[in-house]
Amino acid sequence: MSPRDRTARLAGLLYLLVVLIAPYRLIYVPSSLFVDDNAAATVANIATHEMLFRLGLAADLVCGALQAFMVLALYRLLGEVNRRHGIAMLLLGGALVPALYFFNVVNDAAALLLVHGGNALAAFDPAQRAALATLFLHLHGQTVGAAEWLWGLWLFPLALLVLRSGFLPRLFGYGLILNGLAYAIQSLAWALRPDWQDTLSSLLGPLQFVEVLFMLWLLAMGARRGFRRLHDDAPTPAGA
Template sequence: MRLKSRNARVAGIYYLLLAIAAPLRLIYIPSVLFVQGDATKTASNIAAHETLFRLGIVTDLFSGTIGIFLALALYRLLKDVDQKQAVLMVVLGVIPDAIYFFNVLNDAAALILVHGADFLSVFEKPQRDALAMLFLRMHGQEIAAAEILWGLWLFPLAILVYRSGFLPRFLGVWLAINGFAYLALSFTGLLLPQYEDVVSRIAFPALQGELAFMLWLLVMGAKDLPATRSNE
């Protein structure tokens, strides 16, 4: 297998692992355990499905780790296109991964409150449940903030893909649109949360840019150019 194609498929594998792991805590666990506006029911669900909730914490840590390897794999693939843009891509790509590690503290705090450890006996159970819900909400707000960085890192990646010559240009365009969609979702969630579901439905096709890019890396790889291209 040629070098470019091998590097592309390695990046695709990391992307696939991230796509498998991240939705567990991001989408599945909130949909089955969290009850909007009901702290007591949410706390009961977490206590009854503690293993699933803990698995969400583990997958957040796993996703953060894989995200770092993904950024480095894409740097190795695209650094010869434009090293400055590649470095910017890595910086913007790694910062959200740090948020994954920091964000597990909110879930850990919620789990401790749900358990009602002895040192928390000064709080009544409804108070502990409310505090647990608060930490879960903080987790969600940090994800909304991280979406800004999820969007920003796609812009240098889109430029690199578009200019590479060994990946299709339409993927670069789609990744840029995907970046704008993440920014729209983030600002809507932070400023106008009542419209978040509407914006999410509208933005859904744009958000498939990363999926298309991942599948192209896995299936098609990248073609080797006769000479290394470099942009100062």
């Protein structure tokens, strides 16, 4: 197995871990603990199942770190194809996306402090603390809506690198562009027309599986020039 092949498989493995872990806080915790329009019940559920909620904090921390290392692996794999696109991918996907994961941990930590109360929060009665805790939980969800913009943007330089690589299927490049557009459109809907979000999620959701297919390809197949034949087998000069 070549060094490039090993790097591709490592990136695919880290990608897989992000895909498996991220839904815990994104989907499982809210569906298990949060009660719509009932702050008191939500706070009671968090207090009763605190470890389940704390695992959500841990999941976001782990996903942030995995995302950073995964993009670093992709940069090692694809950075020489085009330096400018590689740096853009590294900045958007390897720095800004993890930063939002870590920021969202603070929202959940604040909610947990309000659930516990204590002397520092003695000025607030239980109903006020529950309302504030729910506010921070909503901020977590709103941050996810904003993060979708970055989830989409970092896929564009990745797609361009895949298209120009010569050792990954070109089809994934076009698919990742569509995947990125799907995230970007959903984020704009979150900002401008929240009432469209459910409809757009249903329509654009299938496009977001391109990332999953790309991840599985990297993990199972690696990166070998035999997948594509180019007239010029050499990588594009850096900065071209």
